[in-house]
Ligand SMILES: Nc1ncnc2c1ncn2[C@@H]1O[C@H](COP(=O)(O)OP(=O)(O)OP(=O)(O)O)[C@@H](O)[C@H]1O
Ligand SMILES: O=P(O)(O)OC[C@H]1O[C@H](OP(=O)(O)OP(=O)(O)O)[C@H](O)[C@@H]1O
């Protein structure tokens with residue numbers, strides 16, 4: 300039985316469960332459920348605080364877990380990234396009141412508030428900057444400067460709305476680019492069930508990232524069209540009843556759909572159809 304830790308709250312929780320559901324696993328209906336068995340798939344899910352997921356994975360009491368890259372690194376647990384999952388993307392950055400601090404070295408002698416003390420401590424040490432103190436807070440870190448417990452913050456930034464509202468401005472390079480990741484215990488043999496889970500999640504990622512494109516093209520223009528839609532391996536080219544024309548089917552990146560259709564039309568393709576991929580195994 301594969302044991303998987305899943306965030307029970309916060310911004311990772313809902314998309315993580317949604318992705319597992321799309322991958323064919325049972326997920327809880329009631330957000331208060333802490334454990335859920337999925338006997339058909341020989342899997343057991345443990346719903347844990349996002350910050351604790353890496354701790355359990357590092358201790359080896361669960362085989363894998365979903366958490367944020369930033370949370371995993373901050374935990375200091377013996378866990379490693381197994382598969383990036385493409386949601387909960389954020390950057391982790393320093394910020395300060397407009398015009399007060401503009402570069403990393405100026406953190407020397409100042410107080411830094413953060414919920415990610417380990418991550419920030421390691422980053423400052425690596426860059427040879429000695430802060431006056433790292434003030435550990437649980438959340439709402441953006442208010443710490445106004446309330447006088449810190450001079451600078453280090454926090455998760457997505458749209459920047461929260462920072463702006465607090466009158467803060469980012470400075471320095473991003474400390475980290477984060478997203479949700481599937482993690483496993485560092486340096487261990489992979490559980491056979493983990494390989495199935497990984498393939499299923501990769502299938503979900505592919506189905507989200509790609510569409511299926513079908514079109515007809517004159518036989519003499521197949522090579523030009525296929526150069527625009529090379530697919531993942533090689534596109535399918537089938538004869539049509541009208542021997543002058545061929546039908547082509549290829550996977551295309553979802554975010555390039557319209558540009559690819561324009562280019563295909565320009566080389567002479569017609570009847571271009573786009574279909575979503577419901578599920579796949581690559
Ligand atoms: N606004 C956001 N946009 C994208 N990702 C985010 C955002 N806020 C947090 N995250 C990411 O989500 C993960 C966990 O953060 P989240 O804030 O959900 O946990 P939490 O702070 O424990 O929950 P809560 O804020 O509900 O107490 C981290 O990996 C973080 O980078
Ligand atoms: O750049 P933005 O799009 O504004 O998003 C970033 C904010 O979102 C998260 O806060 P959350 O709501 O999780 O509150 P918390 O700080 O108490 O964890 C994060 O900690 C930032 O404060």
Ligand SMILES: [Mg+2]
Pocket residue numbers: 309438
């Ligand atoms: Mg939060």
